[in-house]
Amino acid sequence: MYEHDVIVVGAGGAGLRAAVAAHEAGADVAMVTKLHPVRSHTGAAEGGINAALREGDDWELHAYDTMKGSDYLGDAPAVETLAQDAPEETINLEHWGMPFSREDDGTVSQRPFGGLSFPRTTYAGAETGHHLLHTMYEQVVKRGIEVYDEWFVTRLAVTDEPDPNDRTCHGVVAYDVQTGKIEGFKARKGVVLATGGPGQAFDHTTNAVSCTGDGQAMAYRAGAPLEDMEFIQFHPTSLPSTGVLISEGVRGEGGILYNDEGERFMFEYGYANNSGELASRDVVARAELTEVNEGRGVNDEYVHLDMRHLGEERIMDRLENILHLAEDFEGVDGLVEPMPVKPGQHYAMGGIETDENGATCIDGLYAAGECACVSVHGGNRLGGNALPELIVFGKRAGYHAAGGDLGEAEIETGYADDVEDDDTDLPITPGEAGIEPEGVAADGSGQVTDAAGSLERAVEAERERVDHLLEKDDGVQHSEIRSKLQQAMTDYVNVFRTEEGVKKALKIIRECRQEYQDVYVADPSRTFNTDLQHTIETRNLIDVAETIALGALVRDEFRGAHWRKEHQERKDDEWLKHTLISWDRGKPSVWYRPVILEGEEKTYEPKVRSY
Amino acid sequence: MSTQRQKQPDEPETQEAPTDQEMKAEASPQQKRLQRKREQQSAREASADEGEPEEETVHLKVFRYDPEVADKQEPRFDDFHVPFEKGMTVLDAVMYARDHFDSSLTFRHSCRQAVCGSDAFFVNGKQRLGCKTQISDLSQPIRVEPLPHQEVVKDLVVDMDHFYEQMHAVEPYFQSEDLPQGELEEQRQSRENREKIKMSSRCIWCGACMSSCNIAAGDNQYLGPAAINKAYKFAMDDREEEEIKEHRLRILEQEHGVWRCQTQFSCTEVCPKDIPLTEHIQELKREAVKKNLKFW
Numbered sequence: 001m002y003e004h005d006v007i008v009v010g011a012g013g014a015g016l017r018a019a020v021a022a023h024e025a026g027a028d029v030a031m032v033t034k035l036h037p038v039r040s041h042t043g044a045a046e047g048g049i050n051a052a053l054r055e056g057d058d059w060e061l062h063a064y065d066t067m068k069g070s071d072y073l074g075d076a077p078a079v080e081t082l083a084q085d086a087p088e089e090t091i092n093l094e095h096w097g098m099p100f101s102r103e104d105d106g107t108v109s110q111r112p113f114g115g116l117s118f119p120r121t122t123y124a125g126a127e128t129g130h131h132l133l134h135t136m137y138e139q140v141v142k143r144g145i146e147v148y149d150e151w152f153v154t155r156l157a158v159t160d161e162p163d164p165n166d167r168t169c170h171g172v173v174a175y176d177v178q179t180g181k182i183e184g185f186k187a188r189k190g191v192v193l194a195t196g197g198p199g200q201a202f203d204h205t206t207n208a209v210s211c212t213g214d215g216q217a218m219a220y221r222a223g224a225p226l227e228d229m230e231f232i233q234f235h236p237t238s239l240p241s242t243g244v245l246i247s248e249g250v251r252g253e254g255g256i257l258y259n260d261e262g263e264r265f266m267f268e269y270g271y272a273n274n275s276g277e278l279a280s281r282d283v284v285a286r287a288e289l290t291e292v293n294e295g296r297g298v299n300d301e302y303v304h305l306d307m308r309h310l311g312e313e314r315i316m317d318r319l320e321n322i323l324h325l326a327e328d329f330e331g332v333d334g335l336v337e338p339m340p341v342k343p344g345q346h347y348a349m350g351g352i353e354t355d356e357n358g359a360t361c362i363d364g365l366y367a368a369g370e371c372a373c374v375s376v377h378g379g380n381r382l383g384g385n386a387l388p389e390l391i392v393f394g395k396r397a398g399y400h401a402a403g404g405d406l407g408e409a410e411i412e413t414g415y416a417d418d419v420e421d422d423d424t425d426l427p428i429t430p431g432e433a434g435i436e437p438e439g440v441a442a443d444g445s446g447q448v449t450d451a452a453g454s455l456e457r458a459v460e461a462e463r464e465r466v467d468h469l470l471e472k473d474d475g476v477q478h479s480e481i482r483s484k485l486q487q488a489m490t491d492y493v494n495v496f497r498t499e500e501g502v503k504k505a506l507k508i509i510r511e512c513r514q515e516y517q518d519v520y521v522a523d524p525s526r527t528f529n530t531d532l533q534h535t536i537e538t539r540n541l542i543d544v545a546e547t548i549a550l551g552a553l554v555r556d557e558f559r560g561a562h563w564r565k566e567h568q569e570r571k572d573d574e575w576l577k578h579t580l581i582s583w584d585r586g587k588p589s590v591w592y593r594p595v596i597l598e599g600e601e602k603t604y605e606p607k608v609r610s611y
Numbered sequence: 612m613s614t615q616r617q618k619q620p621d622e623p624e625t626q627e628a629p630t631d632q633e634m635k636a637e638a639s640p641q642q643k644r645l646q647r648k649r650e651q652q653s654a655r656e657a658s659a660d661e662g663e664p665e666e667e668t669v670h671l672k673v674f675r676y677d678p679e680v681a682d683k684q685e686p687r688f689d690d691f692h693v694p695f696e697k698g699m700t701v702l703d704a705v706m707y708a709r710d711h712f713d714s715s716l717t718f719r720h721s722c723r724q725a726v727c728g729s730d731a732f733f734v735n736g737k738q739r740l741g742c743k744t745q746i747s748d749l750s751q752p753i754r755v756e757p758l759p760h761q762e763v764v765k766d767l768v769v770d771m772d773h774f775y776e777q778m779h780a781v782e783p784y785f786q787s788e789d790l791p792q793g794e795l796e797e798q799r800q801s802r803e804n805r806e807k808i809k810m811s812s813r814c815i816w817c818g819a820c821m822s823s824c825n826i827a828a829g830d831n832q833y834l835g836p837a838a839i840n841k842a843y844k845f846a847m848d849d850r851e852e853e854e855i856k857e858h859r860l861r862i863l864e865q866e867h868g869v870w871r872c873q874t875q876f877s878c879t880e881v882c883p884k885d886i887p888l889t890e891h892i893q894e895l896k897r898e899a900v901k902k903n904l905k906f907w
């Protein structure tokens with residue numbers, strides 16, 4: 001058993017910032033992370049950090065852009081906190097030595113980004129996330145903060161009161177990947193989840209293989225609601241074989257999209273007659289898939305992004321890193337041939353419901369970063385708004401978890417008697433109801449602690465679960481279930497969503513859940529058993545994928561990144577509200593809470609989101 | 612205990628390559644290019660005794676070891692035949708082998724795009740990032756081994772603790788005391804100075820350089836190229852004051868520091884981020900001399 005004041009789970013940008021903040025607030029803090037911190041997916045972010053730093057810009061403009069980008073599903077207190085705190089937090093990174101790109105006068109550079117009314121995206125070459133991650137890790141090293149790296153957290157120790165709002169989190173259970181040891185980590189003050197996104201729920205994603213929604217699934221099963229899970233951003237230009245992202249820069253510089261017949265489809269088929277290739281991410285992504293579905297895709301899979309006409313000189317000057325990406329990861333030379341691209345899952349706007357202080361409805365449980373939903377991004381995240389979210393809300397969550405006072409939050413969390421319940425007819429019973437658990441493999445869920453929240457019992461339950469998985473000799477391997485799940489999500493819950501398709505996905509997810517009862521781990525070793533780790537992750541993906549599909553089914557409108565074939569309009573009368581899904585002892589239920597559009601000084605009036 | 616290694620009906624060695632639709636799509640430009648690449652490759656390797664690369668499958672020979680599992684306690688190589696796909700990397704190939712043939716095949720990986728630094732392997736006798744190495748650039752069979760000079764934990768996983776210790780030994784954090792007073796005031800840095808530290812700041816901690824270095828292999832306390840490069844990033848950054856730079860140089864010119872380097876360039880050759888490591892080390896030596904520091 002290990003014991004600290006604050007346990008931060010995950011060491012990407014959000015987790016590292018939370019740990020530093022908790023440490024500065026005087027807490028004894030430790031990080032528990034399945035990857036060494038510098039391996040976290042934050043390192044993949046290229047574009048930059050939005051912050052209103054310059055004359056002519058101010059936080060209110062940033063808040064306005066963010067709210068508009070969110071399609072009016074961001075909560076004003078969160079959006080305004082982000083915009084107000086981002087400048088200080090960004091400069092703070094500079095003070096910690098982050099190598100930002102510079103202007104002639106030596107100040108940090110900013111550039112324009114989609115959906116921003118001012119060029120406020122602060123960047124460090126094409127490697128902003130890499131530098132942010134390493135700079136933050138340096139600060140953790142400097143402070144001597146304890147890092148348990150390659151420790152995989154499998155369960156939260158949360159008390160078992162009937163109402164999740166009454167529960168308390170006392171720590172986590174983790175598995176040492178290197179040795180196979182399972183241990184409890186007691187948190188005297190709080191646990192901060194900063195486990196990143198659930199991109200691996202999809203077959204094709206720009207996210208790392210470690211992005212398996214673990215924190216979301218664990219918090220969900222412990223009783224914290226997941227919010228707005230249906231809002232998934234797809235990026236229109238990812239490489240087909242790996243999902244590696246080709247940035248908007250190529251289209252910004254004049255790159256053209258062609259179908260297999262050599263047609264410039266954005267114009268020829270009227271998807272975006274004005275902006276063409278530069279239309280918003282979701283429009284371009286849907287256009288590409290329509291081309292493929294109608295038989296005009298290259299190899300029935302992707303389209304071509306051509307930049308050859310820009311000429312070698314311009315390409316080398318502005319887009320050199322793209323050449324390397326295409327060469328290294330797709331074996332394609334962008335100077336002599338077009339690059340294959342297709343839409344890929346990119347970002348999850350939804351996540352663990354928190355208030356603007358990072359707190360969930362469970363006492364002592366916090367969340368920040370992509371795994372959380374504060375909610376800043378609402379229906380759609382603007383490019384460059386995720387990294388500031390990590391540092392702004394990571395800091396707040398860490399500080400609050402350490403006992404710091406941030407004042408009363410305006411955003412409410414947790415189910416309340418006066419909220420609206422959903423009454424959509426579901427094609428299946430979601431969750432675990434009706435599934436006969438075979439031993440403890442089906443478990444990993446729910447409360448196993450008593451009212452005292454004993455960590456020992458949680459540890460015991462995890463040891464049994466792992467023993468079961470390792471001792472079982474045959475059955476299904478997780479990779480089969482995982483790829484079936486990913487395929488269903490990509491087929492039916494991607495940029496195109498139909499009622500029928502989403503219902504199909506829910507049925508397949510249900511099948512995956514049933515098959516998982518029979519899952520086993522073929523590798524018997526306790527040493528670095530990634531098979532075991534991935535098997536447990538797959539269970540998390542099932543729960544998270546189900547919430548994404550449930551949200552996609554109940555929300556019958558088109559808002560932000562969520563598009564429904566039968567409902568291609570935003571319905572403000574009905575849908576200015578968040579979708580929340582709560583798990584109660586294996587049974588999920590869907591309910592709603594109105595969005596908060598009243599800011600400090602003004603109310604954000606929903607307008608048409610056109611650019 | 613569960614079964615050792617699942618005996619699959621389609622054991623890797625006998626696995627027939629599934630026919631790959633895309634392989635036959637003659638017209639695709641990628642395909643042509645890969646074809647071209649393969650031709651060039653086989654021309655280059657005509658003399659190599661491995662023979663020509665196979666058309667449709669990739670033959671991997673992967674190092675296996677697990678201290679806990681009876682038939683893996685003695686290190687061995689397993690053969691896998693993986694269907695080739697356009698753009699396939701070494702990482703893709705070992706992932707395929709793991710997901711289809713043997714789920715106990717173990718290696719670190721995460722980002723698949725050369726930013727997390729998890730998957731440096733010893734591929735055909737050279738340190739390379741699995742995700743950044745195209746299969747079509749390699750001769751077959753492709754030997755995939757863990758990084759040399761590091762303790763093997765299991766299969767392709769090596770113990771990175773020593774590498775991390777060396778990285779931490781150079782005080783790898785910014786140390787300026789002289790921060791601007793005004794709220795939201797950044798420190799100024801010239802573009803030239805930013806450019807100077809740019810390459811050094813790209814390191815992804817993959818450990819390839821350290822593994823390739825003879826000196827590091829012989830002197831366990833040698834800081835190694837990555838850690839020295841990390842120190843370079845701070846020492847050359849004008850935002851830190853002169854005294855701190857001197858302090859950094861003092862750390863670097865200690866017995867197991869820069870003077871150990873014999874400019875063999877092996878680190879520079881393997882670095883997947885193209886960091887001119889040897890040059891950086893040389894420059895630090897010159898700085899140390901300039902500062903009249905004692906050297907060994």
Ligand SMILES: Cc1cc2nc3c(=O)[nH]c(=O)nc-3n(C[C@H](O)[C@H](O)[C@H](O)COP(=O)(O)OP(=O)(O)OC[C@H]3O[C@@H](n4cnc5c(N)ncnc54)[C@H](O)[C@@H]3O)c2cc1C
Nearest residue numbers: 010011012013014034035042047048153196369370386387
């Ligand atoms: C290719 C790409 C480009 C992007 N570009 C931009 C950009 O330009 N600007 C921008 O603002 N945003 C960008 N984003 C989005 C942004 O990078 C991410 O949303 C953000 O980095 C997520 O950070 P995080 O700290 O929440 O999670 P991550 O960085 O993913 O870290 C998650 C951490 O949790 C740990 N973890 C997970 N599960 C467990 C577990 N079970 N037990 C223990 N530890 C666990 C992991 O080890 C890891 O340390 C981009 C995203 C991608 C994919």
Ligand code: SF4
Nearest residue numbers: 814815817818820882
């Ligand atoms: S210097 Fe290059 S080879 Fe060495 S750890 Fe860094 S990225 Fe890897």
Ligand code: FES
Nearest residue numbers: 722723727728742
């Ligand atoms: S998988 Fe991240 S560097 Fe290769």
